[in-house]
Amino acid sequence: MDLGISGKKALVCASSKGLGRGCAEALAAEGVNLVMNARGAEALEVAAAEIVEKFGVSVETIACDVTTKEGQDALIATASDVDILVTNAGGPPPGVWSDWDRDDFIKALDANMLTPIALMTALVPQMIDKGWGRVVNITSQSVKAPIPALGLSNAARTGLTGYVAGTARQVAGKGVNINNLMPGIHATDRAVSLDTNLSKQQGISMEEAFEQRTKTIPAGRYGTSAEFGAMCAFMCSDHAGFMVGQNVLLDGGATNATI
Numbered sequence: 001m002d003l004g005i006s007g008k009k010a011l012v013c014a015s016s017k018g019l020g021r022g023c024a025e026a027l028a029a030e031g032v033n034l035v036m037n038a039r040g041a042e043a044l045e046v047a048a049a050e051i052v053e054k055f056g057v058s059v060e061t062i063a064c065d066v067t068t069k070e071g072q073d074a075l076i077a078t079a080s081d082v083d084i085l086v087t088n089a090g091g092p093p094p095g096v097w098s099d100w101d102r103d104d105f106i107k108a109l110d111a112n113m114l115t116p117i118a119l120m121t122a123l124v125p126q127m128i129d130k131g132w133g134r135v136v137n138i139t140s141q142s143v144k145a146p147i148p149a150l151g152l153s154n155a156a157r158t159g160l161t162g163y164v165a166g167t168a169r170q171v172a173g174k175g176v177n178i179n180n181l182m183p184g185i186h187a188t189d190r191a192v193s194l195d196t197n198l199s200k201q202q203g204i205s206m207e208e209a210f211e212q213r214t215k216t217i218p219a220g221r222y223g224t225s226a227e228f229g230a231m232c233a234f235m236c237s238d239h240a241g242f243m244v245g246q247n248v249l250l251d252g253g254a255t256n257a258t259i
């Protein structure tokens with residue numbers, strides 16, 4: 001299927017590795033030119049060079065922390081004309097409800113709610129002017145079914161989801177579609193860190209932690225960044241113009257719900 005986005009330009013945040021990288025690659029495969037971002041410049045340059053070589057698109061790189069005002073300003077300056085925005089950042093640390101104080105919540109809200117809102121606020125108006133735009137926010141399965149150890153994530157991402165539900169409907173008539181993509185467990189560095197947390201918490205090996213988490217997934221395995229990227233690319237495509245304010249769950253069936 002031709003996604004109809006060849007020649008468009010996308011900002012993909014937090015994209016040197018993991019799910020962001022999967023989204024960047026899937027968009028590049030469709031001929032989309034990229035602005036890629038991560039904090040670590042070295043891995044970012046390697047990822048960008050690999051994508052340029054494999055797909056022949058142009059890639060600009062901005063090494064910065066997307067959750068800071070300075071980082072957002074740098075991204076907005078380079079990506080001021082993008083057609084597609086994929087928001088992403090690292091997830092908050094796991095813990096127990098009684099561990100978290102106000103500062104922990106402010107940090108999580110900044111990273112996983114206010115950062116995507118700031119980028120949308122800056123970049124959606126020019127999409128509206130052009131009459132075409134797509135935004136995909138990488139959120140989490142935890143919006144649909146809470147993950148108790150990830151209370152900071154549950155809270156911040158649910159706040160973003162509420163914002164998107166209303167905002168997506170305000171801009172839909174202008175050709176701009178905003179939706180969220182909710183990952184369940186995918187095989188990335190983040191999954192390794194959550195396996196590590198479980199293994200420490202329960203005094204079990206990493207292999208046992210991996211097996212325990214795999215058992216929660218009816219598909220019987222962790223998802224891949226490539227699968228995640230393919231769904232993201234479709235949501236950024238010309239075919240997704242009737243998808244407004246939706247939350248698409250990619251979790252191998254882990255969330256046991258009818259709808």
Ligand code: NAP
Nearest residue numbers: 014016017018019038039040066090091185186188189190
């Ligand atoms: P990952 O494998 O840890 O990848 C993180 C990527 O984001 C790297 O390129 C990293 O590069 C970049 N990054 C992290 N923090 C950043 C920041 N503040 N500014 C700019 N770039 C940043 O994570 P992932 O698994 O792809 O997860 C992506 C998002 O989905 C996270 O919010 C995670 O919580 C959420 N999620 C993941 C899963 C899963 O199973 N993988 C499940 C549910 C939700 P640098 O470190 O160099 O900055």
